[in-house]
Each structure stands twice: as C-alpha cells, then as structure tokens.
Amino acid sequence: MELIVKLGAEAAAALRAHQAHPVTAMTEAILEPLDLHLRPLHANRPTGRLSTYFVVDAPDNSAEMLRSRLSSTPGVEAAYVAPPPEPA
Numbered sequence: 001m002e003l004i005v006k007l008g009a010e011a012a013a014a015l016r017a018h019q020a021h022p023v024t025a026m027t028e029a030i031l032e033p034l035d036l037h038l039r040p041l042h043a044n045r046p047t048g049r050l051s052t053y054f055v056v057d058a059p060d061n062s063a064e065m066l067r068s069r070l071s072s073t074p075g076v077e078a079a080y081v082a083p084p085p086e087p088a
Contacts, residue, residue: 001063002082003070005038005054011075012052016040023075030069031056052077 007015007023014021015038024038031037038054045051058066063081070079 001058001060001084003056003058003063003067004041004078004080004082005056005070005076006078007052007054008075008077009052012054015054016046016051023073026073027070027076030066030073034059034062034066036066055082 005027007027011021011023015024027038036056036058038056040051041053041055042050056066058081067079067081070076
C-alpha cells in the first residue's frame with residue numbers, strides 16, 4: 001500500500017538534499033527496520049508546496065501502524081494510506 005507523508009518544508013528540503021535533519025532521522029528510525037524509505041511523491045517538483053509530499057510502499061499488514069507512528073512524529077504534518085486505485 002502507498003503511504004503518503006507530508007513533511008514540514010525544512011525537513012522536506014533536507015530529505016531531498018540527503019542532509020541530516022531531526023525529523024528525517026525520526027522517520028528513518030520508523031521505516032528502516034522494515035527496509036522502507038521515503039521518496040518524493042513529485043520528483044520533478046524540488047521546491048514549492050508539492051515538494052513536501054513523500055511516499056513509501058508499505059506492506060499491507062503494517063501500513064496502518066506506520067501511518068499512526070509517522071503521523072505522531074513531530075515535524076510530520078500528515079500521513080495517510082492512499083486509497084486503492086479505482087478499477088478501469
């Protein structure tokens with residue numbers, strides 16, 4: 001399942017630049033035990049509002065737990081499980 005995460009602007013800029021930041025360190029501590037990593041949702045938007053959104057492909061059985069832990073992390077503005085795509 002896709003898990004969408006919105007970070008604060010400063011943390012998002014640090015993550016995109018592969019720089020250390022307290023918020024990204026906390027999110028990595030949650031995700032790395034499952035070998036998961038945030039990646040930009042809008043890779044072609046390095047600045048602006050859309051640059052603060054990231055995605056992680058979470059296993060179905062842990063998506064809600066990860067969402068809960070990430071959304072309670074200071075500096076994470078939002079975290080939600082993306083709805084499944086509609087059938088064609």
